[in-house]
Amino acid sequence: MELTRRDFIKTSVAASAAATVGIPVSEVAMASTKDAEAGWQWDKSVCRFCGTGCGIMVATKDGRIVATKGDPDAPVNRGLNCVKGYFNGKIVYGKDRLTTPLLRMKDGKFDKQGKFTPVTWERAFDEMEKQFKKTYKEMGPHGVAIFGSGQYTIPEGYTSAKLMKAGFRSNNIDPNARHCMASAVVAFIQSFG
Structure with missing residues (x-):
């Protein structure tokens, strides 16, 4: 199942509406996410942006970071990240990142x-x-x-x-x-x- 732009928007709206009224996200929405993540390897890590040390999950595919998310099993943040934590994967590939002294x-x-x-x-x-x-x-x-x-x-x-x-x-x-x-x-x- 390929996730098209239209499917993404429909799934996002349905998930947001369900979450707003306290209904669990449907299996269909979860299935489209799983298909999009095919071939990703998720590993546990720690966010190093501040002293809290929130647990994060880092997804890699073909040796590159493709996504990060909060680790739901981490007692510190229970799957939630702040805005800095959500962009952990982006800093590695920033065009202005220094890679040599x-x-x-x-x-x-x-x-x-x-x-x-x-x-x-x-x-x-x-x-x-x-x-x-x-x-x-x-x-x-x-x-x-x-x-x-x-x-x-x-x-x-x-x-x-x-x-x-x-x-x-x-x-x-x-x-x-x-x-x-x-x-x-x-x-x-x-x-x-």
């Missing part, structure tokens, strides 16, 4: 005023190491920091904290939560008071 270069050398130039991962890490050591030597513990993720696992967070506090004697540890969750907090206040 960029380093500001001028005359073949790192230069803060240079133009972004693609480099190897080895070159990028070597330059980060060099700049980190230089800054630490010049400014001490207050000159270096770590910028973490809201999706750190407990061991990752513990290790990062130990590295910065015990290894480098710095308290400069910050997560990205203030950036990715700031919009959510404002929305919650606007919605719920």
Whole structure:
């Protein structure tokens, strides 16, 4: 069964109407979805857009992500995703997605005023190491920091904290939560008071 545009619209309207009045979605609507998903392999994953860690299902076909949806068995989100979570599959193929490190270069050398130039991962890490050591030597513990993720696992967070506090004697540890969750907090206040 091929899902035509007309079938899609009819199925969507029927499913929306049924859901509005509390009627389960018909087997016919589910069958047309199953036919459209033929050959897809669904695997469990975790959304990494914020610290919640919602369960998602990722569908692949011929080695490419073709869809994502919430994992109904996940206790955190019970099959629901926020708008960021619904677009998990899109970010992998975004035309503006960086796929290689960029380093500001001028005359073949790192230069803060240079133009972004693609480099190897080895070159990028070597330059980060060099700049980190230089800054630490010049400014001490207050000159270096770590910028973490809201999706750190407990061991990752513990290790990062130990590295910065015990290894480098710095308290400069910050997560990205203030950036990715700031919009959510404002929305919650606007919605719920």
